[in-house]
Amino acid sequence: MTEKAGRMVVTPWEVSGRIDYDRLVREFGVKRIDARLKKRLERHTGPLHHLLRRDIFFAHMYLDEILDAIERGEKVYLYTGRAPSGPVHLGHAVPWMLNRWLQERLKVTLIFQIPDEEKTLFKEGVTFKDTERWTRENILDIIAMGFDPELTRIVVDTRHADLMYKTACEVASKTTASTAKALFGLKDSDNVGKYFYTCMQSVPAFLPSIIEGKPTRCLIPCAIDQDVHFRLTRDVAPRLGYPKPGTILCRFLPALSGEGKLSSSDTNIAMTDDERTVRKKVMKHAFSGGKDTVEEHRKHGGDPDADMAYQWLTFFEPDDAKLKRIHDDYKAGKILSGELKQLLVDTLVPMMRAHQARREAAGKDVEKFMIR
Amino acid sequence: MTEKAGRMVVTPWEVSGRIDYDRLVREFGVKRIDARLKKRLERHTGPLHHLLRRDIFFAHMYLDEILDAIERGEKVYLYTGRAPSGPVHLGHAVPWMLNRWLQERLKVTLIFQIPDEEKTLFKEGVTFKDTERWTRENILDIIAMGFDPELTRIVVDTRHADLMYKTACEVASKTTASTAKALFGLKDSDNVGKYFYTCMQSVPAFLPSIIEGKPTRCLIPCAIDQDVHFRLTRDVAPRLGYPKPGTILCRFLPALSGEGKLSSSDTNIAMTDDERTVRKKVMKHAFSGGKDTVEEHRKHGGDPDADMAYQWLTFFEPDDAKLKRIHDDYKAGKILSGELKQLLVDTLVPMMRAHQARREAAGKDVEKFMIR
Structure with a gap:
């Protein structure tokens, strides 16, 4: 969805403006995750992750069919990804948190795709040399998320193209240039790699x-901006004899400064930022x-819905009771804005310190996590 | 070049109509191989192959630059290919004959590409399952051509995509959909794999x-219908820091029945046809x-230029003196058409029998010929 004039832009390559999630649900043709579905998922996972409890993961497609398969005793997989282009920010880690939790609760294999060709194809002047460093660095962050090496x-x-290119060609054979243009807003002046790219995302x-032979x-x-790839995947799947993938879609972590998706600028927090920088x-x-x-403030209280420190706490503070206390106290003027920011720092810093410690040790495990 | 109304069609996927090679040279922007260039090549190869002597290989690009490199003592490579879709016909083998000869005379490595995704992308309803058999079968024919296993x-x-896909993406990043449309006559209704395909041909x-790191x-x-891929390759090469490839281009073996390129029908001769079938x-x-x-016929003589048995002899009978004798005797009415056909059979059968014997023994060598 591109609507620059109307401000909201949500594509895999750009998210900006005030995000109207109702409109995204309508226009992407996805479904809300309702109370019934949450209950159904909970029967398999135990108590829901706070990202689900708080409707940060708020939409889906075919989640029921995934649960049907689980209930029939069938194996299911998870799949998420990361196009390496710079440091991993907290916003990138949000869907990974849910992947990790689902992997642990459902004991399922996660395929983690690194589409390391993306930037070469979509960003003028970026070469594979530029991307290589970030591929290495980002994989350390992925491992540091605590995924199970046995199940990831x-x-x-590019490295595993021999496992992927054939299937990508099958997808390509069912995907016209018209479709790619309509879904991704491509023009004739765009390079042919952009047209083919989505096929690799389906694989x-x-x-x-x-892998399973059946x-x-x-x-x-994943975040909802990626949904467009999987709309195409769902369309193509039955024509190639594969089941349609399910998706479970999250909102964007807003930029600290306000609206939109966390973009990769100075004012965002990288998983590798030190305590001082975070603060x-x-x-x-x-x-x-x-x-x-x-x-x-003491008299009228603050507005937690408008406050980015509070909004970030909804993403990263797992304790509902604590979050509610912060919410109410801020609204009542008992917590000042600076204090609220400090509470966010207090939540982020230990989380990131733990991440960084795991990241420090991750180098030796890289090959263990590779599909081959 | 597509000009259905005007009869001549020359694209990598269709060759039909009366081929006007002068027009191809003009419109493809390639150069004739002239006497000077032949002499220059001969200094490196020794006496020229009959396909060069007889101007069946008749056009080129940058062959001088290749010879410059050889004269500077630099390593050069050969590259040719085969998209598997059915049995290898004699027409397919024509460029391979020159590849084999050049490999032997110049002692250079030949990269033999098998773009096994081509038919899935370009032919409705063809799956990889269909192609797999022909990939195996065609490789046996390639090996049976007598290429040097050390230098091939x-x-x-699909199997070696991990060696190719990254470079294909680099090519793709410099190739717009407009370019692909203009070069290959693609439409928006064509699948995105057709757009990307040419990038794999550049690799x-x-x-x-x-491989050489420099x-x-x-x-x-190759045959001249493939030139369009390498026009794109030459355009992209300097922008990626690679030297432009040279090409040396041959005419099409005409269909036995008359005009055009040898198409894959009943009336063409497969390398695996037995003696009876050939006859x-x-x-x-x-x-x-x-x-x-x-x-x-005895009185007025025959027309060797119109006679397909004679034309085929120009491709497959290496002995110039013998060929001239046949030419003159046919023209003088001394050889009847049936006898001329028999002379072709006599040339083809031992050649193919030797091919088939080598093919019989090729199975054990397949992995030896693989790049990895």
């Missing part, structure tokens, strides 16, 4: 069937829902 | 540089340049 298979598009959804369902937890970024850039003066 | 590297696109021209020239002996096809289908009655 990283596929790097990990079909790898489970290829139709095998795949669930894709500085939050303190300096987090858009505040507080009042102009302490007096007014 | 077969790359199968073996760049593999020499990648700019390394590559010469592509039957030649006797039954070879368009004759003879007169209507023996008497008239």
